[in-house]
Each structure stands twice: as structure tokens, then as C-alpha cells.
Amino acid sequence: MKPRSLNLLPYLLISPGFLLALFIIGYPFLDLLRTSTHEVSRFGISLRFNGVENFAKVFADPLFRESLGRTLWWTGLIVGGTNLISLPLAMLLNQNFYGRGLARAIIMLPWSVSLTMSAIVWRWTLNAEYGMLNSLLQKLGIISSPIAWLARGELAFPIAILIGILVSIPFTTTVYLGGLSSLPEDIYEAARLEGASAFQQFLRLTFPLIRPFVNIAIVLNVIYVFNSFPIIWVLTEGGPADSTQILVTYLYKLAFRLGRIGEAAAVSLVMLLILFIFTFVYLKLQSKESEI
Amino acid sequence: MRKRQHSLLIWLALSPLMLVILFPFVVMFLTSIKPRSEVFTYPPRWLPSTLRWQNFIEMWQAVDFGTALGNSIVVSLGATVVVLVVGIPAAYALARFTFSAKRPFQQFLLVTQMLSPILLVLGLFHLVVSLGLVDNKYALIFVYAAFNVAFGVWMLQSYFGAIPVELEEAALIDGCNRRGAILRVFVPLAIPAIVVTAIFTFINSWNEFVVALTLLRSDENFTLPLRIFSLVGGRYTVEWQQVMAATLLATLPVAAVFTWLQRYLVRGMMMGAIK
Numbered sequence: 001m002k003p004r005s006l007n008l009l010p011y012l013l014i015s016p017g018f019l020l021a022l023f024i025i026g027y028p029f030l031d032l033l034r035t036s037t038h039e040v041s042r043f044g045i046s047l048r049f050n051g052v053e054n055f056a057k058v059f060a061d062p063l064f065r066e067s068l069g070r071t072l073w074w075t076g077l078i079v080g081g082t083n084l085i086s087l088p089l090a091m092l093l094n095q096n097f098y099g100r101g102l103a104r105a106i107i108m109l110p111w112s113v114s115l116t117m118s119a120i121v122w123r124w125t126l127n128a129e130y131g132m133l134n135s136l137l138q139k140l141g142i143i144s145s146p147i148a149w150l151a152r153g154e155l156a157f158p159i160a161i162l163i164g165i166l167v168s169i170p171f172t173t174t175v176y177l178g179g180l181s182s183l184p185e186d187i188y189e190a191a192r193l194e195g196a197s198a199f200q201q202f203l204r205l206t207f208p209l210i211r212p213f214v215n216i217a218i219v220l221n222v223i224y225v226f227n228s229f230p231i232i233w234v235l236t237e238g239g240p241a242d243s244t245q246i247l248v249t250y251l252y253k254l255a256f257r258l259g260r261i262g263e264a265a266a267v268s269l270v271m272l273l274i275l276f277i278f279t280f281v282y283l284k285l286q287s288k289e290s291e292i
Numbered sequence: 293m294r295k296r297q298h299s300l301l302i303w304l305a306l307s308p309l310m311l312v313i314l315f316p317f318v319v320m321f322l323t324s325i326k327p328r329s330e331v332f333t334y335p336p337r338w339l340p341s342t343l344r345w346q347n348f349i350e351m352w353q354a355v356d357f358g359t360a361l362g363n364s365i366v367v368s369l370g371a372t373v374v375v376l377v378v379g380i381p382a383a384y385a386l387a388r389f390t391f392s393a394k395r396p397f398q399q400f401l402l403v404t405q406m407l408s409p410i411l412l413v414l415g416l417f418h419l420v421v422s423l424g425l426v427d428n429k430y431a432l433i434f435v436y437a438a439f440n441v442a443f444g445v446w447m448l449q450s451y452f453g454a455i456p457v458e459l460e461e462a463a464l465i466d467g468c469n470r471r472g473a474i475l476r477v478f479v480p481l482a483i484p485a486i487v488v489t490a491i492f493t494f495i496n497s498w499n500e501f502v503v504a505l506t507l508l509r510s511d512e513n514f515t516l517p518l519r520i521f522s523l524v525g526g527r528y529t530v531e532w533q534q535v536m537a538a539t540l541l542a543t544l545p546v547a548a549v550f551t552w553l554q555r556y557l558v559r560g561m562m563m564g565a566i567k
Contacts, residue, residue: 013385014397017378017441024438025404028415035414085309092306097299105551106310109317112550114499116517117539120524121316124323124532132319135336166312174554227408230501234521248410255414256506268411275406 035265042259054262055270063242064267067250070157071226074246078164079221082172086217089169090176091206111170119234122163126150126235153243156236160244163231168224172217179213180206215286219279226275247271324348324537331533344533348541351534357541359512360519363429364542367515368497370433375444375493376486378437383448384478388457401442409439409503417506427509435507436497443496444489451485488556495546516542 036054038046058064093104110118125133128148137143150156183206191201207214229248232238238245238253245253247267255264323331324347326340351357386394409416416435417426425431455478463473504518514522520538524530 007391010385010389010391011393013381013389014393017382017445018397018400020374020378020434021401021404021438021441024416024419024435025407025412027419028412029407031415031418032412035418089306089309092302095298095302096295097302098296099299099303103303103306103310106313107306108551108554109313109547111554112495112547113543114501114517116499116501116521117543118316120520120535120539121320123524124530124536125316125319127532129334130332130336130532132315132322132336132338135338138335169309223406223408227410229410233502234525237525251410252413252502255417261414264414268414271411272407275411279406 032265032268035262036269038262040261040265042261050262054266058263058266058270061263063245063250066242067245067247070244071246071248074157074161074164075222075226077161078168078225079218081161081165082168082221083214083217085165086169086172087176087214090173090180091202093173094177094180107173108170110167111174113167115167115228115230116234118167119163119231123150123235126159150236151240153236153240156240157244160232160235163235164225164228167231168221171224172221175213175217175220176210179210183209215282219282222278222282223275226271320536320540320543323533324540326533328531328533347533347537351531351537354531354534355519355523355538356511357519357538360514360516361542363513364498364516367429367432367436368494370430371436371440371497372490372493374433374437375440376490379441379444379448379489380482380486382441383445383452384474386445386449387452387455401445404439405442409435409500413502413506416503420507426507427513429508429513429515432504432507432515435503436500437493440493440496444493447489447492448482448485451488452482455481484556488553491549491553495550498546 034046037049037051039048039050039053040046089107093100093107097103125131126149128134128146128151131146131149133149134143134146138146147155149159187205188201191205196204227248229252232244232246232249233252236244238249242250248271251264251267251271254260254267322338322340325343325345326347327342327344330337330340382397385391386398420426420428420431420435423431459477459481460473463477464470468476498515499517500515501517501521504515505521508514508518511519511522516538520535520542523535523538
């Protein structure tokens with residue numbers, strides 16, 4: 001009797017967490033599967049099974065394809081830009097210098113502020129008439145007349161991407177700092193004795209050794225950024241004229257503004273599939289590489 | 293002397309990024325203490341002629357800040373408690389037992405991390421509708437908790453694993469029963485991990501936007517991010533000095549706690565990641 005009850009104990013311990021997550025995350029997932037394959041009224045009532053009709057409608061919608069393309073740019077540029085800035089930044093912050101604690105605290109600051117709040121502050125900062133950014137740029141003589149930053153997609157979207165990079169830097173830098181602090185000091189001493197330059201040390205020692213952290217930073221950032229909703233929603237709500245729409249805002253608009261529930265569910269599933277494929281392929285490629 | 297020079301160079305290299313990071317905070321602060329007439333002048337002026345702290349009092353009443361603050365506290369605290377109640381036992385099981393469902397459970401948690409609220413938002417909405425809990429802020433507690441369980445268990449487990457099991461075994465040999473060993477030996481050592489997990493769950497819930505936007509309907513139930521967004525989104529006249537005052541008040545306490553705790557988060561994440 002005794003060993004049996006011991007075996008059950010871990011199951012008993014994990015079951016509350018398991019059931020909570022299963023119910024609140026599993027049920028919506030099943031609901032999406034059902035909704036995406038049904039014709040659904042504006043009020044969420046399923047009318048009839050319609051197979052892949054919703055998916056077909058979504059793929060035929062030019063706005064879906066535009067949003068998908070924009071999402072790839074959005075994710076690629078933010079994750080790429082963030083990592084390109086964060087690695088050198090982490091190497092700087094890993095040095096021993098006066099005021100390092102303060103420097104780290106400032107760099108980490110945007111992480112603690114919710115994306116919603118950051119985006120609200122930026123929306124005001126970018127205000128065409130009264131915004132401080134125009135005022136600053138005019139005072140510095142960089143621009144002669146105020147710019148309506150958010151009035152056109154060609155300008156608003158790159159700005160949203162820059163804000164995305166800015167708010168992703170703290171997390172990514174933190175991952176790299178963790179990686180750098182785990183490096184042994186003695187191999188660098190050996191490298192210096194052998195006459196390796198700083199650049200060689202980075203290429204041959206630092207980068208290969210923190211490779212696992214680069215992978216963590218890329219995978220987690222891709223998931224976060226691909227799913228990131230508040231920046232665009234607060235800045236432009238996907239507008240003007242859908243010119244800054246990415247998949248998450250398109251999905252939200254379909255579901256809660258246009259009442260095209262079935263199609264919204266289809267978009268959700270397509271996005272999930274993209275994420276799963278990315279994560280799976282990326283991790284597979286990485287594990288293959290490390291075998292070689 | 294060399295270190296001083298070195299420090300100066302590093303600060304110089306960091307300064308452009310720091311300026312960009314601090315710029316919105318400066319804007320937020322300066323706007324929040326400007327008289328309304330100076331917020332809406334063209335060309336904009338940087339420094340206020342007088343420090344108008346009344347903006348905060350006016351904002352508090354106009355925005356009904358207290359109610360939103362209360363909602364945010366209730367929802368975030370509630371979610372934190374739920375995450376700890378279900379997360380601590382699960383993390384303990386993962387750190388201390390080998391059982392056949394261990395890997396599958398960890399993979400399940402990983403998958404729940406990828407199913408972000410925004411992708412499930414339509415299904416979540418249907419779930420909440422079918423339970424009759426639309427516009428109920430207490431429903432948010434369980435939604436936030438569910439989405440934070442994976443992270444919480446991950447953090448807790450990585451810290452728990454670092455507590456030597458021999459200490460508990462020694463307590464058992466000394467005549468403690470299992471519960472006594474856990475309560476007297478394990479829990480005191482685990483408190484830092486629990487505190488860190490609690491605070492990060494709290495901050496995550498405090499900052500959440502899309503689920504609140506979808507599930508809440510009436511002003512008196514809004515959490516802070518939603519309340520402040522509602523002052524900006526889809527409006528012709530925005531009282532920016534009040535919005536910035538509200539943003540500042542909603543942001544500063546969390547930023548302070550976060551700055552203080554940030555290094556513990558890193559340690560927990562890294563321990564979890566490397567294993």
C-alpha cells in the first residue's frame with residue numbers, strides 16, 4: 001500500500017496546475033477548432049459545419065496576405081534588430097565599470113512598463129501638433145516642419161517596429177548577460193597569452209559558448225513579438241486604412257469589430273501553426289548543428 | 293585611472309540608447325505636471341511654467357483612478373495566489389520525484405507558453421460567455437493564473453532543484469515526518485524563490501491588456517491599462533496631462549520593484565534554461 005501511495009503523490013501535486021491550465025487553455029483551443037470549421041453568426045452561434053470554407057475565405061482576403069507579410073517583417077526586423085543591439089550591449093554591461101548598476105537599471109527600465117503604457121506614452125510623444133518628438137527634432141534643426149508620424153502606414157509601421165525593438169532589448173540583454181556571466185574567465189586568459197585579438201576572442205570563444213543563449217533569445221522573442229498586440233493597437237489600431245495591420249490586430253478586428261468569427265478562429269489556428277512549425281524547425285536545426 | 297577612462301567610454305557608448313529609453317519617461321513626467329494650456333500649445337514647450345501637481349488630483353477624480361487601481365490590485369493579487377497554490381506543489385513534484393508523466397507534463401507546460409492569450413482570445417471569450425462571466429473581473433484572475441502557471445512552475449522548479457534534498461532526508465532521519473520536513477526545512481529555504489515568482493506573476497497580470505480588453509465591458513471593472521487606454525483610444529479630445537499623470541502613477545511602483553528584483557529573475561530563468 002505504501003509505495004503505491006508514494007507513486008500517486010507527484011500526480012496529486014501536479015494535478016491542480018494541470019487541470020487549471022488544461023481547462024482555461026485547452027477549452028478555448030478546442031473552441032477555436034470547432035468555430036473555425038463552422039459558419040458562425042455575429043453573436044457566436046454556430047450555424048452549420050462548413051469544412052475549410054473559413055480558411056479559404058481568409059486566404060482569399062488580400063488583407064490577410066498583407067497582414068501576414070507585415071507580420072513577417074514585424075517579427076523578423078524586431079527580433080533581428082533586438083539581437084543585434086542586445087549582444088554588444090550585454091558585453092558592454094558585463095564589463096567592470098563605474099556606475100554599472102545604474103546603467104543596467106536604466107537599460108532594463110522599459111521591461112517593467114506594460115506595452116500598453118509604453119505605447120500610450122509614445123502615441124503622445126509622436127503627436128503631430130503637440131508632441132515632444134517633433135518639437136525636439138525642430139529645435140535640433142533636423143526637420144523644418146512637424147511630421148504626422150502616425151498618419152501614414154509607411155511611417156507609422158517602421159516607428160512601431162522601432163518601439164518594438166526598444167521594449168524587447170531589456171529581456172534579450174538579460175538573457176545574454178546570463179550567458180556571459182556563465183563563461184569561464186581562464187579560457188580568455190589562455191587566448192590572450194596565445195595572442196588572440198579581442199575580435200578573435202569574440203568569434204572563437206564568446207559567440208560559440210553563448211550560442212545556446214542566442215537560441216533562447218531568438219525563439220522566445222519570435223514567440224513574443226509574433227504575438228505582440230498592444231503596440232500597434234494603441235498606436236494606430238491597425239490603421240490608417242489597415243496600413244499597419246499585423247496578424248494579431250487583423251485577428252482582433254475580425255473577431256470583435258467585424259463579427260467574422262469563423263474567419264477569426266481560422267486566423268488564430270493558422271498563426272498557431274506558423275509558431276509551432278517555426279519553433280519545431282528551429283530547435284531541430286539547432287540540435288542537428290550541435291551534433292556536428 | 294584606467295578604469296575611470298574605461299568607464300567614461302562605456303557610458304559614452306551607452307548614452308544614445310539611454311537617451312531613447314529615458315525620453316518617453318521625461319515626456320511622461322513633464323506632461324503630467326504641465327498646466328493644460330501649456331500641454332496644448334503650438335509650438336510645444338518643454339518645461340512647464342509652474343509645477344501643476346493638481347493634475348494628479350484632478351486625474352484621480354476624472355479618471356476614477358482609485359477604482360481601476362483597486363481592480364488591478366484584486367486581479368493581480370488573486371492571480372498570484374492561484375499561481376502559487378497550484379504552482380508550488382507542481383514544482384515540488386517536478387524537483388523531487390521521478391514519475392512517468394514528468395516529461396509530458398513539462399512539455400504540456402511549454403506548449404501552454406506558446407498558446408498566448410491573443411491567439412486564444414476568441415476561444416477564451418466563448419468560454420467566459422458560456423460560464424456567464426463576461427465583464428466579471430474575478431474571471432480574469434483564473435485566466436491570468438492559467439497563463440502564468442507554466443512560467444511560475446518553471447521558475448519555482450529551477451530554484452527548488454537547487455535546494456539539496458539531503459537536508460530534508462536529514463530531517464526525516466532526525467524524526468521529522470514528511471510534512472514536518474517540508475514545512476520546517478524546505479519551505480524556509482524556498483521562500484526567496486516563492487517571493488520572486490509571486491512578484492513576477494503579479495507584474496505580468498498588472499500589465500496584461502488584451503484579455504482585459506476582451507472580457508471587461510464597464511468602466512467600474514476596468515483594470516489600469518484598460519482604463520488608461522480608454523482615455524486615449526477612439527477619442528477626439530484627450531486630456532494628455534491627465535493621461536500622463538495616470539500612466540506615471542500606474543507605472544512607477546511596478547518599475548521600482550522590478551528594478552530591484554530583476555537580477556533574481558535572470559538567475560531563475562537561466563537555471564531553468566540550462567537544465
